[in-house]
Structures are given as structure tokens and as C-alpha cells.
Amino acid sequence: MTKTNTVEEIVSQPYKYGFITDIETEKIPKGLNEDVIRLISDKKKEPKFLLKFRLRAYEQWLKMKEPDWSGLTYSKVDYEELVYYAAPKQNIKKQSLDEVDPKLLETFDKLGIPLGEQKRLTNVAVDAVFDSVSIATTYKEKLAEHGVIFCSISEAISEHPDLIEKYLGTVVPINDNFFAALNSAVFSDGSFVYIPKGVECPMELSSYFRINSGDTGQFERTLIIAEEYSSVSYLEGCTAPMFDTNTLHAAVVELVALDNASIKYSTVQNWYAGNEEGIGGIYNFVTKRGECRGKKSKISWSQVETGSAITWKYPSCVLLGDNSIGEFYSIALTNNFQKADTGTKMIHIGKNTKSKIVSKGISAGQSKNSYRGLVSISPNAEGSRNYSQCDSMLIGDKASANTYPYIQSKQPQSNIEHEASTCRISEDQLFYLQSRGIDFEESVSMLISGFCSDVFNELPMEFASEADKLLALKLEGSVG
Amino acid sequence: MISSTSKTILSIKDLHASVEDQHILHGVNLLVNEGEIHAIMGRNGSGKSTLSKVIAGHPSYKILSGSIHFKGTNILELAPEERARIGIFLGFQYPVEIPGVSNLEFLRVATNSRRKELLKSELDTFEFEDLVKERLKIVEMDPAFLERSVNEGFSGGEKKRNEILQMALLEPTISILDETDSGLDIDALRIVASGINKLSKPSSATILITHYQRLLNEITPDFVHIMADGKIIKTGDKDLAIDLEKTGYDFIDKNSKDREMAK
Numbered sequence A: 001m002t003k004t005n006t007v008e009e010i011v012s013q014p015y016k017y018g019f020i021t022d023i024e025t026e027k028i029p030k031g032l033n034e035d036v037i038r039l040i041s042d043k044k045k046e047p048k049f050l051l052k053f054r055l056r057a058y059e060q061w062l063k064m065k066e067p068d069w070s071g072l073t074y075s076k077v078d079y080e081e082l083v084y085y086a087a088p089k090q091n092i093k094k095q096s097l098d099e100v101d102p103k104l105l106e107t108f109d110k111l112g113i114p115l116g117e118q119k120r121l122t123n124v125a126v127d128a129v130f131d132s133v134s135i136a137t138t139y140k141e142k143l144a145e146h147g148v149i150f151c152s153i154s155e156a157i158s159e160h161p162d163l164i165e166k167y168l169g170t171v172v173p174i175n176d177n178f179f180a181a182l183n184s185a186v187f188s189d190g191s192f193v194y195i196p197k198g199v200e201c202p203m204e205l206s207s208y209f210r211i212n213s214g215d216t217g218q219f220e221r222t223l224i225i226a227e228e229y230s231s232v233s234y235l236e237g238c239t240a241p242m243f244d245t246n247t248l249h250a251a252v253v254e255l256v257a258l259d260n261a262s263i264k265y266s267t268v269q270n271w272y273a274g275n276e277e278g279i280g281g282i283y284n285f286v287t288k289r290g291e292c293r294g295k296k297s298k299i300s301w302s303q304v305e306t307g308s309a310i311t312w313k314y315p316s317c318v319l320l321g322d323n324s325i326g327e328f329y330s331i332a333l334t335n336n337f338q339k340a341d342t343g344t345k346m347i348h349i350g351k352n353t354k355s356k357i358v359s360k361g362i363s364a365g366q367s368k369n370s371y372r373g374l375v376s377i378s379p380n381a382e383g384s385r386n387y388s389q390c391d392s393m394l395i396g397d398k399a400s401a402n403t404y405p406y407i408q409s410k411q412p413q414s415n416i417e418h419e420a421s422t423c424r425i426s427e428d429q430l431f432y433l434q435s436r437g438i439d440f441e442e443s444v445s446m447l448i449s450g451f452c453s454d455v456f457n458e459l460p461m462e463f464a465s466e467a468d469k470l471l472a473l474k475l476e477g478s479v480g
Numbered sequence B: 001m002i003s004s005t006s007k008t009i010l011s012i013k014d015l016h017a018s019v020e021d022q023h024i025l026h027g028v029n030l031l032v033n034e035g036e037i038h039a040i041m042g043r044n045g046s047g048k049s050t051l052s053k054v055i056a057g058h059p060s061y062k063i064l065s066g067s068i069h070f071k072g073t074n075i076l077e078l079a080p081e082e083r084a085r086i087g088i089f090l091g092f093q094y095p096v097e098i099p100g101v102s103n104l105e106f107l108r109v110a111t112n113s114r115r116k117e118l119l120k121s122e123l124d125t126f127e128f129e130d131l132v133k134e135r136l137k138i139v140e141m142d143p144a145f146l147e148r149s150v151n152e153g154f155s156g157g158e159k160k161r162n163e164i165l166q167m168a169l170l171e172p173t174i175s176i177l178d179e180t181d182s183g184l185d186i187d188a189l190r191i192v193a194s195g196i197n198k199l200s201k202p203s204s205a206t207i208l209i210t211h212y213q214r215l216l217n218e219i220t221p222d223f224v225h226i227m228a229d230g231k232i233i234k235t236g237d238k239d240l241a242i243d244l245e246k247t248g249y250d251f252i253d254k255n256s257k258d259r260e261m262a263k
Helices: A003-010 A032-043 A048-063 A102-110 A139-143 A155-158 A163-165 A176-188 A427-434 A440-456 A461-475 B048-056 B078-085 B103-117 B126-138 B156-170 B186-199 B215-219 B238-248 B250-262
Strands: A025-027 A084-089 A126-132 A133-137 A149-152 A191-195 A204-210 A222-228 A231-239 A246-248 A251-258 A262-269 A281-292 A298-305 A310-313 A316-319 A325-334 A339-343 A343-346 A356-365 A370-377 A385-394 A400-409 A415-424 B007-018 B022-033 B037-042 B063-068 B088-091 B097-104 B174-178 B205-210 B223-228 B231-236
Touching: A025 A246, A032 A048, A032 A176, A048 A176, A048 B007, A102 A126, A102 A204, A126 A139, A126 A149, A126 A325, A133 A149, A139 A149, A139 A163, A139 B174, A149 A155, A155 A163, A155 A191, A155 A222, A155 A461, A163 A440, A176 A281, A191 A204, A191 A231, A222 A231, A222 A262, A231 B103, A251 A262, A251 A298, A251 B048, A262 A281, A262 B037, A281 A298, A281 A325, A316 A325, A316 A356, A325 A339, A325 A370, A325 A440, A343 A356, A356 A370, A356 A400, A356 A440, A356 B007, A370 A385, A370 A415, A370 B048, A385 A400, A385 A440, A385 B231, A400 A415, A427 A440, A427 B078, A427 B097, A440 B097, A440 B103, B007 B048, B007 B205, B022 B063, B022 B205, B037 B048, B037 B238, B048 B063, B048 B078, B048 B205, B078 B088, B078 B103, B088 B156, B103 B156, B126 B156, B156 B174, B174 B186, B186 B215, B205 B215, B223 B238, B231 B238
Parallel strands: A126 A204, A191 A222, A204 A231, A222 A251, A231 A262, A246 A281, A251 A281, A262 A298, A281 A310, A281 A316, A298 A325, A310 A339, A316 A343, A325 A356, A339 A370, A343 A370, A356 A385, A370 A400, A385 A415, B037 B205, B037 B223, B088 B174, B174 B205
Antiparallel strands: A025 A084, A126 A133, A149 A191, B007 B022, B007 B063, B223 B231
């Protein structure tokens, strides 16, 4: 057995979240047309403006073509075969957790996200989304004391329609791209966060997305608004059972940061990636964008991407406000036949805006892992600066890693730096650790963790260990 | 000095090894007993470093024939980490840098894996910090080095001190120190040498691999071996090293010529 094979074995641990919860589900008939959209809107008892929003998006979507520019090859989704709304029966939002189906609570327990009063995570409020609906949100009352709104987007639509109408679709317009248009037409649930002026959110906020049905597309929608001088740290996690068909996940996330506000958005993505032959797995086609509208505002994306058959996403920052800051920290681990095309766009519009990109790609098996990013500096963005660092690590000799940095600068008084590197797990480093008594597996984990440490350091404390665990799951062996 | 009751720690018999299809070791024989200090000297390419890596189990080196026993157990089938845990330590000539991995955490994990083997309790972060602070004194090292990544940005001397710190923490039965003296100025050499002296115990043994006599002024060896062409061609006491310093390696060439002639 060669060394490389053993490293590959370590990164090929079985998916541990692949179970299916046996629960009665209410689904609407498959296929997409205006009636389906009306039905979704009706089921969610939405105000008129939202139905209009959906229908306009649908109209746009019909005119759009599924993109193919990235060079990702995949069997195309048959949009008539998808179910656009699925919810566990008795889906009326429960007042207390006691009324939630124990099977659902058990599911989230199994996923390591206990929702019950005694067991729930301390200092982290969780919104748990199962297929198309939010099951429960913890710590709502405590957050309300500070004026923080944290609830499912469905609830926000009925309770805070003014905020939704004001902000929804303003960062990612309904016709932004094919998948964003589809999402705008049929989005089911997701999370909503509103941090009032001057409030530092007292705890971490977290949404946990779980796809359970095999033929249901997941179209969640997340909207986070940070008013002047406020700050919030938010994390999303996701898993799905193992099916041999591909499930579409086309989310839209919009962030708005006003003057001096700061939003930190972290993702730990572990959707089912398909089996070793590349059968099944989630198509993760996501549009995430944040707007630093206010001066001195800051948006920071950090992501740990380990799952999905295909990941296609570029969490971006539009730096409108003068002196605003955008950051992107990413770890993408791909194995077997996984493909990831991910990166960011930093659009500098305001003066003295700063952005920083740190991307770490690890590819094993026959996977493809690409960083694709755009740094754009507009004529008015004088004094703007960008720093990008893209490192790739290859495991085995069949995986590939690519870096596509696009740089457009129309402002001579700006500064752009880009560094890129590709490496393999070095035999000498591995031997050094082993010769000190550290297991082969643990040594590999340590080296990969070390490779990723710049990004781990950016994750919220509460979740750094979760992300580390996730990598360790894929890599087995505990990581220090 | 060496009584017949001394226990053997390391026994190497007729060892042949290769790397990348290049035959490097041509029949090495070596016996190391408890309490002994051995020095292995020789020119570049004589096989000294290969011997040390083979003992530690580097995967690139292939054993063609011969045996290595540690305290009576054949170790050729053991993984490097297993060899380390039973008490074999290799101090590297060029310790690698491992960016992003905290030196402190690395030292703790390594120490605990050795302690586990010795049936000692594993140390938590706080207990370990106490231990490491105490051991730092042996090599006169600044605690700031614990906070950095393993060997990253360390000077040559700092890397070597970090090696001896690891030796102090792992408390090996046999330490093979590969050119620990190279690249050290005279002060650093004294610190490292005194560290090695402080750490030697009657129940352990040390193999010093070196080019130069100067380390042997600080640490007195019981045996000096000269290696050439992948073999130990001469063994003597500390005076051999002094002779070698005077006459250089020329006599080796003479020796090998003689051997050629004999053939």
C-alpha cells in the first residue's frame, strides 16, 4: 500500500448524516408553473407584494437559460420533476418545543444540534429548518429583549412585512442569475435576522438546514440586516440523507450592513456528496452576496465546504460605503468525484475600501476544486486595497486544483496583491510528526488543519471546533 | 565501564538498505548498550543519515536485508510512530517547518502518545504547560517559541534546540542525533551539548552523528565509529575522533584501496 493510498483512505470516511427521518410529509405535486407558485404563497399565507415578487421572478426565470460557463459538467436538473414544497405534517409553527414532533427533535439531536431546553447549545440561538419549513428557533425571547429579530423568513414575512418589502431582493435582484430567479419564485423558508441600531447581538445566531425528502428542491432564503453601529455573527450548517439521485439546493442569501455595522457570516456545508462512484449528492448552486451600504461597515464571509456533489458559489461583497471592508475566508475539501467551483467577488465602489481573500482548497480522489474570484475596483474607489491568497493542496495524483483570479482595476490609486500556491502533503512533514509518536491519521489531520489554520482562526469560537470536527470526520483522527 | 551485565538497547546486524533504488547501506553492524554514548563519523554520503532514518522508519528507505532489534524486539515491521512510542528518538539534521500547527500543541500530542505507551496519565493543556516550561530550561529556550508554528521561521540554532526540547519531553531510551551540532555557533553548541548531557541516563543511550570533533569535546563518547561506503569501517574510543581530526579522512581512502587490492 503506498502512502498516498493511505492518505486517500483517510479522507474517504463514510458520510455519517445520511439517515432518513421517517416522517409523514406534506408535498405539493411536482412541477413548476404559476399555480404552484400561488399555492406555495397561499400555504404560507403571504401578503400580496410577496406573491407579486415571486411571479415576477418566475416570469424572468422562464426567459433565462441555465448557465454553463463554469465548465462544470453535470446531468441537468429536470425542473418539472422537482417538488417545490415539502413540509412535515402539522407544519403550523409551534409555540413551544413540546409541541414539535419528537421525531424531528430526535433528528436534530442526531445531527448534534439539540433543540430541547436542557440540552441546547449555550450562547447560540438556533433556527432549525427541515425540508421547506422552520421547525423551531431557540432563544427567541432572550434575543427579543435586545430588539434582535431572529426567526424563519416565513414568520418575518407575516410579522415584519415592512422590513421584508424594504430589503428582500435588493442585494440579489430577482433576475440576477438563473438560480437566484428560481429561488425568488419558489423559496420556501430560511432565516431572517434584524439587528437594531447600536446593538451588538448578545449571542451567536445559527441556522441548520436539513434536506430529508429525495425529490424536493431546497430553496432557502436568508436575509440579514444590520442597522447602524450594530454587529452580528451568524452561522449556517447543512446536511442531507444519501439518495442516489441529485437534489438541487439553490439558496439565496442577502446581507445588508449599514453605517459602522458588521456582519460575520460563517457556513459549514456538509450536504451529501454522492458515493465513491459519483452517484447522487446535492447540487449546491447558491447565490450569496452582502452589501456594505454604510460607511465603515464590514462583511466577513467564512466557509468550510466539505459536502455536495457540485458546489457552485461565490459569496461576495459589494463595498459601497467609504472605508467599508469585505472579507472572504474559505476552506473547500473535495473527494471522489466532487466538484467545487467557489470563490468570491469583491466589488470596490466606495473610497478607501478594503478586501481580503484567503482560500484553501484541498482536493483528493478524482475531484476538481477551483477557486474563482473577482476583484473589481471602480473609478471612484480611490485608495482601495485588496489582498488575495489562494492555496491548494492535492492528495493523490488524480485530483485537480485550479485558480482563476479575475482582476479589474479602473482606479490607479489602488493596490491589489495576489498570491497563489499549490502543494502536496509533504512526506517529510508527515514523517516528522510520526517520528514523534503521532499516528499517521492524526498527523495527516494535523497537517491539513495547519494548512487551513488561517481560515479556522476566522470562524466563531463556538464553531471552530465544529468545523474542525467536520474536517476530522472526513479525515478521521482527532485534530488538535 | 561496560560490564557484561549491561543490557542491549539496539542491535543492528548486517543491515543493507536503499533509497530510490540506490543501494546505500552495505552491511552495517552496531551494538548499543544501556548507558553508552556512541559517535558515528564519516564524510557526506557515507550513509550516516540514511542509517538514522532507517532506524526511525522513514518510508522512503527500503531494507534489503539484515535486522534491527530494539531491546530484543524486531522493529523493522513497526511504523515510525510505534518506534517513537517505544523510545526511539531521531533528532533531525534539518527539522521541517510545519506552518499552522502550533508548536505547543504538537509537543503535547507527541508527549502524550509516548506517555500512553509508558502507562503514564495523559497531560491536559495546563499540566503540559507546567512540564514544558520546566523542560525549556534544559535548552535555555524562550517560551515564546511554544506559541509559534512548529519550527516555522526558527533559526538553525532554534530548530536544534526545539529538537532537544522534544527529546527532553519524550524521554527516549535511545536518541539518535543527526548532526545536531551543524549550523550552531559555539554558545548554542554548548547549550545543546549540555542539554544532551543532562538528559542522558544510565538506562538510556545516545548515538551522535557528526562531522566534527568539536561536539565530542562537549560530550564524551564511549565509542567512535567511522562510516564509509555504507559500512562501519573502524571503531575505537574517543581518541579515534581526535586522530581523525588531525589526519582527516584520508586514511579511509587508503583503507578502501587496501580492500580493493585484497579483492
